[in-house]
């Protein structure tokens with residue numbers, strides 16, 4: 001494997017701005033590199049995600065490695081010490097938006113697959129670069145998974161070079177109270193929807209959230225609250241909407257999450273409605289992706305063959321991975337959480353270095369990830 005070219009490729013990917021919904025240029029760059037590396041089949045699906053395949057010499061499993069190629073925006077450019085689109089290396093680190101989340105992982109996967117000795121492999125390795133993941137996890141990945149039909153999936157989100165066998169999910173919950181408008185000089189003629197919401201919020205604070213031995217406690221965090229009319233000049237608000245970010249544990253469903261809340265705030269005798277928020281986003285190809293913002297958690301046992309084979313492959317490349325889980329939500333919400341396909345996470349960088357000012361990755365992590373992916377591919381698809 002030409003690791004210097006892999007590092008240069010990762011720098012190039014950082015230099016291409018690819019905010020969610022604007023990934024066309026980076027997809028073209030990814031395709032160009034896969035061509036140079038001799039991928040057998042390269043295509044772009046209807047959402048604009050790229051899918052590159054390398055085939056072994058005989059029939060066998062299909063291993064899909066996924067990385068999303070979109071990034072979050074730069075909210076405060078003046079806080080950055082380096083150009084977020086410079087792909088600059090300073091000291092031991094490579095800096096830029098997407099360095100940790102997750103352009104270096106994509107570069108490493110593509111180089112790992114591209115350097116595989118096909119004569120030693122059965123089955124095929126597929127690398128997907130998915131779009132709009134930062135807006136809705138798993139929504140464009142569903143199209144990839146449903147067409148590739150993998151036997152195993154590796155998600156390349158940051159694991160600090162460990163093997164993640166589980167991940168928390170995420171849901172957006174919308175709560176609405178409806179009151180009655182009145183002039184604020186005569187509040188007794190109205191019903192204040194914000195006061196109603198305040199009671200619901202207090203009640204939700206007391207909801208006992210579930211616990212998972214491996215992933216820890218579920219979370220429910222109030223992220224916004226909006227009243228109508230706004231601004232409410234001398235008007236009693238007739239409507240109030242609050243949004244909660246709920247971090248999910250394995251086994252939690254749409255119904256179980258909602259029922260948990262209904263069981264408690266209803267004691268306050270305040271009427272309210274509750275639902276899972278709907279998401280709708282347009283891809284750069286013009287496709288509208290819609291869905292409920294409920295992305296399930298997932299978990300596989302430590303003795304699962306995928307976990308064990310991945311560890312074996314990584315040890316052969318000189319790594320000593322721990323077994324861990326994702327606290328954030330990833331594309332695995334679909335392949336593992338919905339489709340039930342055996343999935344693990346392995347990637348360079350840490351969860352804490354995603355979405356931050358001066359996002360970076362140690363160059364040594366990028367190098368180790370490239371050889372690590374190669375080790376995992378060989379371990380899972382080896383003919384021996």
Ligand SMILES: [Zn+2]
Pocket residue numbers: 068101102157354
């Ligand atoms: Zn990510």
